[in-house]
Amino acid sequence: MKIYKTKKIDDSLLQLLLLADPSEKAIRKYLAEGECFVSVDGSRIIGTYVLMPRSNNAMELINIAVIGKEQGKGLGKLLLKHAIKEARRSGAKRLFVGTGNSSLGQLAFYQKAGFRMTKIIKGYFLKGYDKPIFENGIQCVDMVRMEMELNN
Ligand SMILES: CC(C)(COP(=O)(O)OP(=O)(O)OC[C@H]1O[C@@H](n2cnc3c(N)ncnc32)[C@H](O)[C@@H]1OP(=O)(O)O)[C@@H](O)C(=O)NCCC(=O)NCCS
Structure with missing residues (x-):
């Protein structure tokens, strides 16, 4: 399994x-400015x-995802470690990530990796999304911002 940077954004x-x-729309916007990494199994x-x-001196982890079948097997943790290493390598002093108040699994995922909650951006998910987002029976309304200090 390899992890590398890509500029090729295909449908998969x-x-x-x-x-x-x-x-x-948001994804296409941040892909134009950010760095996208992929992990590949075969092709x-x-x-x-x-x-x-x-x-x-900060970087934001703006998206992280693992295909459904591979979730829960440690790949997300591996990608997160890779992202932390990349952010540190680029000279960033802090890495932050934002997730929804309803993203209970993701809140666990980031905290287990060492992220700490720093602030709540109230009503963030009420703007710019076509439909209301629900997870775990909870409406996703607020962004929970989490940060990690990168000691270079
Ligand atoms: C979030 C995501 C990237 C995690 O990747 P993953 O490969 O499933 O996670 P891992 O198997 O590497 O788990 C890493 C750790 O997080 C924990 N974790 C992951 N998902 C969890 C959940 N739903 N609830 C509680 N803990 C969870 C694991 O128990 C594991 O803990 P450990 O360090 O004690 O072993 C993946 O589930 C995903 O792609 N979800 C859909 C996209 C998404 O929501 N992205 C984040 C947006 S904010």
Whole structure:
């Protein structure tokens, strides 16, 4: 299994990115500015993440996703470790990520990797999405922002 940077956004990669973010418009916008990595098993893309440089020596992990069949087997953790290493390598001092108040599994996933909650952006998911988002029977309304210090 290899992880490498790509600029080629085909439909299978787009479908994967849509697992983490329902807005194709938003995805296309941040792909134009960010760095997209994929993990490949043979010729099949099985995981991805996107890093975006932000101000004040920070980077944002703006998307991370693993195909359904491969979830829960440690690939997400491997991609997250790779993203942390990449962010550190690029000189960032902090890595942050945002997830929804209803994304209970993702909140566990990031905290297990060492991210800490820093703020809530109230009403974030009420703007810019075509339909209301529900997960775990909860409406996704607020963004929970999480951060990790990168000690270079
Ligand atoms: C979130 C996602 C990337 C995690 O990848 P994954 O390969 O399923 O996760 P892993 O198997 O590597 O799990 C890593 C750790 O997180 C924990 N974890 C993962 N999903 C979890 C869940 N739903 N509930 C609780 N813990 C969870 C695992 O128990 C594991 O813990 P460990 O470090 O103690 O072993 C993947 O489930 C996914 O693609 N989901 C859809 C897209 C998405 O929601 N992306 C994030 C948007 S914010």
